[in-house]
Amino acid sequence: MTVSFTRRAALGLASAAAMALAMPAVASDWKPQKPVEMVIMAGQGGGADRLARLFQSIIQKENLSSMPILPVNKGGGSGAEALRYLKDKEGDAHTIMATLNSYYTTPLRTDIGVDIEDYTPIARMALDTFVLWVNADSDIQTLDDYVAAVKAAGGEWKMGGTGTGQEDSLVTAMLEKEFGIKHTYVPFKGGGTVAKNLVGGHIDSTVNNPSEQMGFWQAGKSRPIAAFTADRIAVFPDVPTMTELGHEMVYTMQRSFVAPPGTPPEAVAYYTAMFEKLAESEEWQTYASEKALQTDLLTGDALQAYFLEERQRHNDILTSMGEIAGS
């Protein structure tokens, strides 16, 4: 009796030990067998594309992946095309996708038959911030000046952005709701064009990301009024945040990577480790601090929880804007 018990126990122990040993071994052994496709949810040349290609370059330079990472732009329909594409890649271990906030807003705004809960989260690399900008020639110095000027314009104040339903239009809607003001929202084809139209005097204000206005700001052609962040941005120490000014308006753009639904766990572990190493690389750290990006790395379940929370928040914003019926 005792003998057999011991034997069974020993066997059980041994197999458990073998499994415990084997598990991480399998995980660290997995390597991509073929080039990895990096789907970008935006067109060529935009902020999201530029960042995704920067990641690709650092991965290549630091040899973080055994196979090349190949960026493919699928920006159609505000990322609808990319989301549908990734859904069809179910179980594929050689595809990852670079996302931005349209990851939530696009499926909320139009039914494209995808649920982001199905995708496999990998890593959130950065949060990009938003700042309210005006032309440096204008008299507006503070947020109060701004609100007064927009009110005086009687709805003809031109706010430039990258398209209805895009992040900056949500921020604009938040501003309108908070201060009871009305803008004429003029959509352009990308943050760079918006920045140029602000400096050229074709629009009156924008809520560009800092990186898009950096060049003009350094040349003294545009002026930041307030940041939509909780804490002051390091490169703009003199720009007050909305929070300090007593307005609870914080909005960020997430830059994350996800994999298709049902990606094998060992592949997820490989890519997660790859992005963890990437996050520590010197190039990335330098770039992020220059461009005023917040770099809190988030992976796995914590990232999924963040995604779902953000989706709910965007649902609320879009509902209050009247963009969607709400749920």
Add this chain to the structure above:
Amino acid sequence: MVTADRVIAASLMVFSAYLMWHATVLPIGWEGSSGPGGGAFPFWLSLVMLLASAGIFLRSFVSPPKDDKPFFDPEMIRSVVLVCVALLVTIGAMQYLGTYVALMGFLLWYLRIFGGHSWTLTASITLITPVFLFFFFEVTLKILLPKGVTEPFFLPLYAIFF
């Protein structure tokens, strides 16, 4: 020629009507102070297209052209249709058999059977083209072509060249 002209004009009329119907999903009118709606451009342009193709259609009855040549060259139309079919079959096969198998099959058919070239020429072009495509597109430009079921055969190649 007249019949073909009418058939094409009529198809264009049907197509523009379809486009007009499709465009009405978004507002097609003038949206107050913000200019035309999202459907306005496609809708009104399709309408112009409908009117113009209707004009072509009616014109063919009013003043038919004097020399009525056949639209298709009866001797050559068979070749054109054959090539179209081969092209469509090749594209269809790309997703399942992979680009290389599909294109080699197409070249083999086109050069040997359709073009009547010698086996030497057929074989050399059929074999050189995929090698060139692999090195130009995949190895140099890093553009992966669809592989379909032939994917596993490429894994060793990836291991060597990437």
Add this chain to the structure above:
Amino acid sequence: MDVFSLLMDGFATSLSPLNLMIVLLGVTAGLFIGAMPGLGSVNGVAIVLPLTFIVPPSSAIILLCAIYYGAMYGGAVSSILLGIPGASTAVATTFDGRPMAQQGKAGLALIAAAVASFIGGTISVVLFTVFAAPLADLALKFGPAEEFALVLLAFTTFVGLGGDDVLKTIVMICLGLVLSTVGLDLISGQPRLIFGDLPGFYSGISFLVLAIGVYGIGEVLHTIETSKTAPQVTPARITFKELGAGFRAMNRLWRTMSVGSFLGFFVGMLPAAGATPASLMAYGIARSTSKKPDSFGKGNIEGVAAPETANNAASTGSLLPMLTLGIPGSPTTALLLGGMVMWGLVPGPMLFIEQPDFVWGLISSLYTANFAAVLINLALIPLFVWALRMPFTVLCAIVLVLCIVGGFAPSQKMHDVWLIAGFGIAGYLLRKADYPLAPLVLALVLGPLMEKSFRQTLIAEQGNVLAFVERPLSGTFIALAVLFFLLPLAKYLRKSPKDGVAPAQ
């Protein structure tokens, strides 16, 4: 002389042995990439971008510029030899380049394209050197209203002059414009004309897909049908005699080429306009100011020289807003911009002040890249012409394979390959029924720009249509556009009683 000494310092960088090697390599690679239907400078630049971390930034940007220039030259090769424009900037080159190739003058057309590209590139680089900084302010004056007026001008300089059936031209223009609206409506953010709910339509219909379809597949089908009676392509030869004749022919085209260069540079410099409208306008102007406008479209060497000078000049011009304002005028410059950001350079008004070494190194490498590109291109012309001497059943098979793969490559979607086949067959039928295809392709290229800038202006101006004529710059362009539209009409009215030809309808 400050500019001059800065430029000399730049040459010291760009003429180092390593950088010269890089230029030669980049230009050759770019040439082949550009000559492949479907691939253009954007593919070449995208692929070498990550590699540029290995070399210092100054060498890296030289490599990128070399590829950029090489691909611009290469685009003309596929336009002339196969009649398939490799990029929208090379559409206008097909109008006369392709007929020349069919008449056995492919070598001459290629020489004309190479020389014209060189002239355009050189004049524009000189303009760039001298005026870069002050011109940046002009680009800022361009708002949506001006963009719309400019695109309208590009359209009328070209389309107003067609000698084709009026009704059929209207149908093709409208079809092209409607197809250009497929995908996402930028203004409302809503999808539209998503045929059959296929996800592939979300990103719209790319110009390349239509061009490869109608000019590639459609042309092959047409060639097959007519192959019984007469071979479409006269075998071309290239001899030193012909080379000399080519240079002499170019010598007479100074006026066209200088107009093309200036036009290309200034239009290319404007953000959002770029090289395509520039090359079309150059072609349109060359035709309308020519003594023999009827010879255009039938193999006039001037019709190759004009757009080629303009598009190369424009590709230099489009670097200007990228460097001085940080605004890319094309996907390629967007990638170049991305590269600069990766190297820690901040494009924008401060770049010229803070990084003069980089800026002038770049400008000097434009000179070297341009020079290398023309030499390599001329050296390779016999090879390209030789390719045309293949039996046509072999050539057609290879062209079809290149159309399929080239159609897949840019966006890597089978959806696009199916569309190419569809457009090819439809284009073949339409062409047989005498529908002009050029307006269709042009409308698809210019349509999105036109609609977007038109609606942006109206939103910004609270729906006031007069805004287009009230603003001085856009008003001038609109007046010119009307003039260009009416010019052929006036000519036609004056001429038609004498000729006794009734209007087509």
